[in-house]
Amino acid sequence: MARAAEVLSIVSASYSAKMVGQERLRTSLLVSLIAGGHILLESVPGLAKTTAASTLADTVKAQFKRIQCTPDLLPSDITGNQIYDAATGTFRTVLGPVHANFVLLDEINRSSAKTQSAMLEAMQEHQTTIGGEVHHLPKPFLVIATQNPIEQEGTYELPEAQMDRFLLKEIVEYPSPAEEFEILSRIDSGVLDPDRHVSSSISLDDVRLLQDVASRIYVDPAIRNYIVSIAYVTRNPAPYIGEDRARFIKYGASPRASIAFLQASRALALLSGRSHVLPEDIRALRHLVLRHRVLLTFEADAEGIRSEEIIDQIFASVPTP
Incomplete structure (x- = not known):
């Protein structure tokens, strides 16, 4: 418990260094990570969902992938595919972006039902099958999916039975005027520069420790x-x-x-x-x-x-x- 508290304090400090407000979002992300589940975020654009996900991944020093969902996105674009190598006359497997510790599935409701199903299967089974070969996803594995509630043209709503696979669903709210003022100040100071990484971090073993302690x-x-x-x-x-x-x-x-x-x-x-x-x-x-x-x-x-x-x-x- 003492070590878990140290790890959580590092994560909280790193999150607060880049994120302004959004404490409820931080709690929801950490609960999902520790519980080994996935989270669906719903909000209008521009409320730092991507920043929150990338900050969490940066704090853990984990592999982070962002998938921008579009109607023409194929299941193989997410899970991976086999590519023919003319030089050797064989097929080689190229793993897709879902094979990462943190996966941001941006605007999941813009992808087709077939692509959504492929992603949700990976979330449920923690594995993908490419060319008949099973590839296990890394541990820990957290999917942060987002959807925009105000623009429904060209979207494919998640079936209710598939939404059930998300551990939590969070509604991200607008910041307060004071928080929005602080965001502008941090932009001027360079804190929110994408190339600027957090000062302290934890390892994947620390995340596994949190998950183990929570299970008891x-x-x-x-x-x-x-x-x-x-x-x-x-x-x-x-x-x-x-x-x-x-x-x-x-x-x-x-x-x-x-x-x-x-x-x-x-x-x-x-x-x-x-x-x-x-x-x-x-x-x-x-x-x-x-x-x-x-x-x-x-x-x-x-x-x-x-x-x-x-x-x-x-x-x-x-x-x-």
């Missing part, structure tokens, strides 16, 4: 029951939040939500310097874990009902241990 964080049976109860209410909401609100829920959360709560709460407890999970950890993660898993009806969208409102009502109906 204690989760009381009462907390586990709390998680299961929340997932159950999302699937059977009427007796708990009333028919008038339950009608807005199209589908409840799958067991992946319960697993996500378990893994992410351990990571959040470690970030807080605790060796055990509290109910407050589960509550803090409620929107991150459930906003892309509790699917609302068209009627809810028409009436301006947001998933976060329904999630809050679900949590209010389940007794806290």
